Amino acid sequence: MLKNFLTVFSATAIAVFPVFAQDSTHEEQKEQDKITISTIAPQLSSMYNNRLVSVKYKFKPGKTGYKPNSPGFFCRICGKIHKLNTDKLIQENNSFFIPGIALDDKTVISRNLLIPEDNIAKISIVTADGKNIPANITAFYPGENAVAVVAESSIDDNLKPVEFKDANENDQLFTMFAGIEQGKRIAGITPFSTAAAVKVGGKMEYMIPVPPLSMIVNSDGQPVGITIDSDIEVDSLEKWRHDPAAWESISIQQYRDNISKIASELHDNTVPVRIKLTPLPKTTSANNLWADRKDDEIKTFALILNSGELFVPEMMSIADSNRIQEFWINYNGNTIKAEYVGSLKKYGAIIIKPEEPLQTKGIQFNLQNPELIEEQLLYTVITHPMDNRMEFQIMPSRKDGTVSRDDMIYPTFFPEEEQELVFSADGKICFAALNLREKNNPGKYFNIAANKLVPQLNQFNPDYAPKKDQILAIGWLGVQYQSMDEELAYSQGISHLTENGEKGLIVTAIMPGSPAEKAGIEPGDVLISIIPDSNPTPIELTSNDFYTYNFGFPWEYYDQIPENYYDEIPMPWPDYNDKLNNILSAYGIGSGYTLNYIRNAENCSAQMTVEAAPESFFNTPRMVSNALGITIANLTSEVRHYLKMADNDPGVVIARVKSGSKAAVAGMKPYEIITKVDDTPVFSIKQMNELCQGKSHLKFEIKRLNISRIVSVKTDENVSFKNL
Amino acid sequence: MKLRFLAILLATAAAGCATTDNPTRIENDFRAIVKEANSKVFPAVVYIHAIAANTESGTDKANAVRGSGVIISPDGEVLTNFHVADKASSIRCLLNNAEAYDAEIIGFDKDIDLALLQLKIPEDNPPLPYAEFTDKPVQEGDFVMAMGAPWGLNRSVSLGIISCATRYLPESSEYSLWYQTDAAISPGNSGGPLVNTEGRVVGINTLGADKLGFAIPAPTIKDILPRLREYGKANWAWLGLELQPLNDFDQNIYFDFDSGVIVSDTQQDSPAQKAGFQPYDRIVSVNGQPVTIKNSEDMPELRRKLGMMPFDQEINFDVIRDNENITITVTPQPKGRVEGNELILERWGFTAKTINRFENPFLFFYSPNGIFIYGIDSSGNAAYSGLQNGDIIMEINHKPVKSLDELKAVYDDAVENINRKSNALFMIQRNGSIYYVALDFSRDTNKK
Structure with a gap:
């Protein structure tokens, strides 16, 4: 019988059930007492065809222009999932069809598409004979993920209210379904048995796959239930066995009330927040900064807690947290400063306290067991912080799965884009999407249940605090390195210590005065892992994660590089802002760690402390002259080291040359050194500014590695340099 | 003068004007001139076949190199390009009369890309036909013929004009300018002569692509040839001065001076550095002779002049530094090797x-x-x-x-x-x- 499951019949026109095709299992049919589809189908089709209708949706953009997506439904007829993209449908002026089952001459049960009312322009019922009858959603069935759609006039006067019978264990059952596929009505019937149950996942749960949105009837032609989803849990047969009238429902009015309650809670208890950060230095480096946030301001929002403090669900790295300078909130049009209180230990969120108390009782949390809440109709809120107010998108929401992380299981919800808060019907927050503080996996959000979150609102991690006195310190080890590969490991006889070259960074140079030099690290040593004192989990220095490109710098061909590529030339000297140093920076200056390395094919280790790197080209101040079109920086130690310049040799680095500028025409190029201005040796960008100030005809001595030339530039306006 | 007259008339004829009474006569005259010029030099052109190590490929596989050359003395001196004879383990030359001789390298200079070969002819061999260099200045528009073995097709002649008589190719030579010609010069022409209508050699064809051919000018060759004969190399004097012209159109750099040349840098440990030259010194005369380098085209001649200074004699430079006249005296050193082993x-x-x-x-x-x-x-x-x-x-x-x-x-x-x-x-x-x-x-x- 199971093999019969996929027997589907279809027709090509809007009509009653078609002439049914042959039963493919006819020959196997041994048991005479069983009723075959081919014998019962004509009878069933005449009984139920008119009850199998479609619900037709037209969508429109929401008030804020929002055009949501929906998971749609699995279509039994074409075997595909019909996802719903309102943006596309609106653009193409198309309708969306989803099957429904008429319980009487007006009421149709269909699946909840989880689209906000705001986005629904029009709903109608399409009958089996193709009539369109305007309709409205009147109720939701959260447990079944169903909706009741009621037609404004009768679909078919002959449709009497369905009376569902109980199904017996041994009944032979059939599912009947119909839908509209590319404008044509198609219908089908399949046998269905509890013996078709399949085991799901690792749990002892059995599911029977069924055609979704179908009517289930027994062999006597009596209705025993309807399906909404594409499977039925075996131990909960009552879900489809009984009259939908018995399902727990929420009326459309209740639903609207819930949404306005949530909206009013949000209105009273959220504020826009601006987090001001220490600006990052401008850099010509193409590499990423160790800080993740490039801007110096974050626009976000906060929930007002009943303690009077504010909860800012914003994930910031340690480095970025250290850059925090000020918090500003906007409450009822007034800008109020707020103080940092703490950053949550486990999650990416900050608690702040406004300098003036806010006149509200605070947002409420739903502290029920999350498993009880998950099956309800929930409301996902997407926040849009504006300058002096908040805007929200409140959308019906439903749990659609789980993810596990660190022995915790977190639910996932639909919709999941930009999802920030999940509310229950009572206007309380039941889940908040927060970022787990995991060093190696930033940027991943999980839905934390309110009852887990609230007890942690006063557990802080001091590493994520602002550090006003210690801004933008990059930690460094002071090595240049190259990622290991199979051949390099083999040639040194350390394949077994480096997982065949997949682990390890070969030290190629040691910077003078660096922690690595003090610890006695030498070129040729192979760094294997870092274990921070605060966390026993080592960071493996794998070739993949720390892959290095061995390009060198194209000095030989430097004159052939066109101007418009100047900004893309990576700097020739070592960048202190490399991945290894970024990891150390994130631990924080002064924190201890163990460095494991290989020397002479033996494992060694060194106890280290994160030290601040000296000022380097990457973060040294810069000045820019628009008249010339160049940005200049002081010579830092690593640049002098690379260029073999003594500490007292004059020079400033050309950090950037604007293409098309006077300097670019004169052949000045990034990473060349200006050693003299009008015959005067120049030692700093400040002095350079003084020497150039107010002049429009300048003569520079420019040095590229070891070769100098004189460049004379006439500018249209007087030259002056401004701080960047 | 006759040539110019003909050139103008030829242009008219080529444009299809039938106003000339007797075009055939004029064409015949020009043909005669070309033929005569050709007959003077053509017998002296040789086809060179060298076997050279190709170290750039990282193996000692040898390459066959085909090029051209020109005999410049009756006893068998042949001029060709350095890049034809470079690293050659054997050089064979095919003369125009189908006689073939081996040759050995007498001297060469990599910068100018010139090599002087000696044909290994029997002692009792009669004097060979040879070509002479022109004494006259070469100008744009002069008719020239490129002779040699393009793509190995020896005994070929192509005709064109001098497109530019003072071409500066900074990547190709620091001591010499180039004659640019539209006479077809292809691989294999290297080392062959560029000949004027008087049948005199104006240059040695060296580089070429499409209608852009470049030849080493005869004045450069005449400067360097005695040194190749004497030392086997150009034997450049080394001062270590990096010079910059007063004007640079490309980089829009104009120094406000009418005379002299700018010192941009001195090479490390060089005689010029030891003598105290500093960047932005302006040299106005060398051994009393005024020097002015307006544009980069003027530079090779000065470099060549300085490069040919005797090693044991001081050179006096009159220099203006910070509006003061000073004299700097430098004794050049031999430049020595310009290439590694x-x-x-x-x-x-x-x-x-x-x-x-x-x-x-x-x-x-x-x-x-x-x-x-x-x-x-x-x-x-x-x-x-x-x-x-x-x-x-x-x-x-x-x-x-x-x-x-x-x-x-x-x-x-x-x-x-x-x-x-x-x-x-x-x-x-x-x-x-x-x-x-x-x-x-x-x-x-x-x-x-």
Whole structure:
């Protein structure tokens, strides 16, 4: 019988059930007492065809222009999932069809598409004979993920209210379904048995796959239930066995009330927040900064807690947290400063306290067991912080799965884009999407249940605090390195210590005065892992994660590089802002760690402390002259080291040359050194500014590695340099 | 004058104007002139076939190089390009009368790309036909013929004009300008003469692409030829001055002076540096003779003049520094080698070369005494391991390697013990950064 499951019949026109095709299992049919589809189908089709209708949706953009997506439904007829993209449908002026089952001459049960009312322009019922009858959603069935759609006039006067019978264990059952596929009505019937149950996942749960949105009837032609989803849990047969009238429902009015309650809670208890950060230095480096946030301001929002403090669900790295300078909130049009209180230990969120108390009782949390809440109709809120107010998108929401992380299981919800808060019907927050503080996996959000979150609102991690006195310190080890590969490991006889070259960074140079030099690290040593004192989990220095490109710098061909590529030339000297140093920076200056390395094919280790790197080209101040079109920086130690310049040799680095500028025409190029201005040796960008100030005809001595030339530039306006 | 007259008329005829009474006569006249010129030089053109080591490929596989040359003396001196005779293990010359002789290199200069060969002719051989250089200045528009063996097709002549008589190609020579011509010059023409309508050599064809051919001008050759005969090389004097012209249109740089030349830099440890030259000094005269370098085209002549100064004699420079006249006296040094030695390591698949300050100024900056990878066998072990041209060899198996001798010792040892260990760990410097490369040479690339 199971093999019969996929027997589907279809027709090509809007009509009653078609002439049914042959039963493919006819020959196997041994048991005479069983009723075959081919014998019962004509009878069933005449009984139920008119009850199998479609619900037709037209969508429109929401008030804020929002055009949501929906998971749609699995279509039994074409075997595909019909996802719903309102943006596309609106653009193409198309309708969306989803099957429904008429319980009487007006009421149709269909699946909840989880689209906000705001986005629904029009709903109608399409009958089996193709009539369109305007309709409205009147109720939701959260447990079944169903909706009741009621037609404004009768679909078919002959449709009497369905009376569902109980199904017996041994009944032979059939599912009947119909839908509209590319404008044509198609219908089908399949046998269905509890013996078709399949085991799901690792749990002892059995599911029977069924055609979704179908009517289930027994062999006597009596209705025993309807399906909404594409499977039925075996131990909960009552879900489809009984009259939908018995399902727990929420009326459309209740639903609207819930949404306005949530909206009013949000209105009273959220504020826009601006987090001001220490600006990052401008850099010509193409590499990423160790800080993740490039801007110096974050626009976000906060929930007002009943303690009077504010909860800012914003994930910031340690480095970025250290850059925090000020918090500003906007409450009822007034800008109020707020103080940092703490950053949550486990999650990416900050608690702040406004300098003036806010006149509200605070947002409420739903502290029920999350498993009880998950099956309800929930409301996902997407926040849009504006300058002096908040805007929200409140959308019906439903749990659609789980993810596990660190022995915790977190639910996932639909919709999941930009999802920030999940509310229950009572206007309380039941889940908040927060970022787990995991060093190696930033940027991943999980839905934390309110009852887990609230007890942690006063557990802080001091590493994520602002550090006003210690801004933008990059930690460094002071090595240049190259990622290991199979051949390099083999040639040194350390394949077994480096997982065949997949682990390890070969030290190629040691910077003078660096922690690595003090610890006695030498070129040729192979760094294997870092274990921070605060966390026993080592960071493996794998070739993949720390892959290095061995390009060198194209000095030989430097004159052939066109101007418009100047900004893309990576700097020739070592960048202190490399991945290894970024990891150390994130631990924080002064924190201890163990460095494991290989020397002479033996494992060694060194106890280290994160030290601040000296000022380097990457973060040294810069000045820019628009008249010339160049940005200049002081010579830092690593640049002098690379260029073999003594500490007292004059020079400033050309950090950037604007293409098309006077300097670019004169052949000045990034990473060349200006050693003299009008015959005067120049030692700093400040002095350079003084020497150039107010002049429009300048003569520079420019040095590229070891070769100098004189460049004379006439500018249209007087030259002056401004701080960047 | 006759030639010019003809040229104008020819242009008219070619434009299809039938106003000339007797076009045939004029064409015949020009043909006669070309023929006459051709007959003077053509017998002196030789077709050169050289076998040269190709170290750039990292193997000692030899290449056959085909080029041209011109006999310039009755006893068999042949001028050709340096790049035709470079690294040749044998040179054979085919004369226009179908006689063939071997030749040896008498002298050469890489910068100007000139080589002087001597044909190995029997002592009782009658004097050979030879070509003479022109004494007259060459101007744009002059008719010229390129003779030689384009693509190995010897005894070929092509006709064109001088497109530019003072072409400066900074990448191609620091001591010489070039004659640019639209006479077709193809590979194989290298070393052949560029001849005027009087049947005199105006230059040696050297570079060419499409309608852009470049020849070494006769004045340059006449300057350098006696030195090639005497020293076997140009024997340039080295001062170590880096000079800049007063005007540079491309970079929009104009110094507000009417005379002199700007010193932009002095080379490290050079006579000019020791004598006290400083950047932005302006040289106004050399040994009392005024000097003015307005544009970069004027530069090669001055460099050549300075390069040909005797080594043992002081040169007096009148210099203006900070509006004051000073005199700087420099005694030049021999420039010495302008190219490093080479060593082919076949099993490893590369050619190593010593770093030369003139040839590899940037490598010299990184490592003044060192060796670098000059040529890579594209299918060899070094290429497979990721070594690249221009990599400076610092260490092999953690031992410093600074010279070709040391490299040879390490290599020989490695190849001898290949059954025990068939890889080597190279520490190299690539454009200023240190890298490690493991060279696996277990594969014998000579075995197919």
